[in-house]
Amino acid sequence: MGFIIFSIFGKPNWFTNLIFNMKLAILFYFCLLFTIHNINAQVILNADGPGNTYELINSILAPGFDVIEAPDCSHTAFGRHIDEIFDADLNTNVFRFQIHVTPDNDRCINVDRQRNEIKVYDKSPNNLKGIEEESVVYKWKFKLDEFFQSSSNFTHIHQLKSVGGLYEETPMYTLTTRKGTTPATDQLELRYAETSTQSTLKKTNLTPFKGTWVDVTETIKYGSSGTYSIIIKKVSDGTELFSYSNSSIINWQTGASFVRPKWGIYRSLNSPLDLRDENVLFANFSIEEIPTLSTFSTEINKNNIRIIPNPTKNNNPIIVEALPNSFDSIYIYDNLGRFIRLIKPSTNTIESTNFKPGLYFFILKKDHLTVSTQKVIIQ
Incomplete structure (x- = not known):
């Protein structure tokens, strides 16, 4: 990717380039920190x-x-x-x-x-x-x-x-x-x-x-x-x-x-x-x-992923509407942010067995990266 750098004086100069490169380095550093923070250990x-x-x-x-x-x-x-x-x-x-x-x-x-x-x-x-x-x-x-x-x-x-x-x-x-x-x-x-x-x-x-x-x-x-x-x-x-x-x-x-x-x-x-x-x-x-729930964004929803029915009843199958191979694991947390279960489903159907009634967060990941966060109510 190429960059065109303009100074306020019209042409690029060494000081402008230095500042720009420093900004790029800082941006790369924070992106790296974010990436490392969100990869499962x-x-x-x-x-x-x-x-x-x-x-x-x-x-x-x-x-x-x-x-x-x-x-x-x-x-x-x-x-x-x-x-x-x-x-x-x-x-x-x-x-x-x-x-x-x-x-x-x-x-x-x-x-x-x-x-x-x-x-x-x-x-x-x-x-x-x-x-x-x-x-x-x-x-x-x-x-x-x-x-x-x-x-x-x-x-x-x-x-x-x-x-x-x-x-x-x-x-x-x-x-x-x-x-x-x-x-x-x-x-x-x-x-x-x-x-x-x-x-x-x-x-x-x-x-x-x-x-x-x-x-x-x-x-x-x-x-x-x-x-x-x-x-x-x-x-x-x-x-x-x-x-x-x-x-x-x-x-x-x-x-x-x-x-x-x-x-x-x-x-x-x-x-x-x-x-x-x-x-x-x-x-x-x-x-x-x-990872704890606080490491995930609760607004992410890529690939138009949807969980149905929602709300649902305990022990009823839950269907994840998503493109094939768009996720490979689901991390489930309760409404207090406590980790409940890790599921690596072979199909898009999940059994809600043994879930108590309440609000849950389903974090869908692909290759350790979050692709969707869904709020699910189990009655």
């Missing part, structure tokens, strides 16, 4: 093939540092306990977390348990750490072996854990498996702790999870007025196997600096006869910070 970790697995994980979760908590030191002959393999079901490379009943332990520190996990921690970038009043969506896939065996004490595969404060030793949220009286009665449990005492929020039979890939979406707003939801579906056909949500729950432990996610296998060795050598597969890790 999403971090993705995908397996890319055998070799350099630790280096790949570290480059995403804490560049220049080490986020691997593996039992390599107690089992040096085996080597690295996390590698990458090709998976025919997903038709892509995945991470394989390996644990052995013996001689693996917990990093040569604890011998009554064993751990093979990856984590976010204090050396990680700030956009990977959960902080107070922030909303975050965690996504990943995992697959347990068809003959997976659980400890009767604990076998964690995911945790959200505080760093600092009074209760950092107790994970705030834990997804764990537990041995039942028979293999058919093994359980998957969602555990929660506001302080040092854990409780079970929900549990379900583990059998449907064995030998199949599942897709997890976990959404949390951190803080004393927090929200939490988790949905686990079969990758093959989208069948929902587990879900839990709470729109009013304390998601901040006293004195915490931040919250970090962990994934892998962390299990008790108190009953080693219950266990066997295991491989747990993981794929497609994603950590996405959700």
Whole structure:
């Protein structure tokens, strides 16, 4: 693009050009700030093939540092306990977390348990750490072996854990498996702790999870007025196997600096006869910070996008009238600006299930840019 510059004296001069260039620089700076402010801070970790697995994980979760908590030191002959393999079901490379009943332990520190996990921690970038009043969506896939065996004490595969404060030793949220009286009665449990005492929020039979890939979406707003939801579906056909949500729950432990996610296998060795050598597969890790409603303009409406019917009733389908491929995600906020849900619909029809009556803001985005903001009333 060309520019013609005129001074008040008729012809361009060096001073006019200097002022103009300074204005262009300032304008570019503020445009850049606006662009950065409105791009979602999403971090993705995908397996890319055998070799350099630790280096790949570290480059995403804490560049220049080490986020691997593996039992390599107690089992040096085996080597690295996390590698990458090709998976025919997903038709892509995945991470394989390996644990052995013996001689693996917990990093040569604890011998009554064993751990093979990856984590976010204090050396990680700030956009990977959960902080107070922030909303975050965690996504990943995992697959347990068809003959997976659980400890009767604990076998964690995911945790959200505080760093600092009074209760950092107790994970705030834990997804764990537990041995039942028979293999058919093994359980998957969602555990929660506001302080040092854990409780079970929900549990379900583990059998449907064995030998199949599942897709997890976990959404949390951190803080004393927090929200939490988790949905686990079969990758093959989208069948929902587990879900839990709470729109009013304390998601901040006293004195915490931040919250970090962990994934892998962390299990008790108190009953080693219950266990066997295991491989747990993981794929497609994603950590996405959700912007607050204040970052969006409530006047934007491009491409003549319209939501109908509006008002609508709870549990009725909502139709988004829009050009094909004009949006790829919808961020939903309530009338107080609290983040409610992130939807990435495959069609223009949205289910309004579990929405309480009230006013909502639907922020439609395409490639992380806002294309429309719609006010929707649910009766």
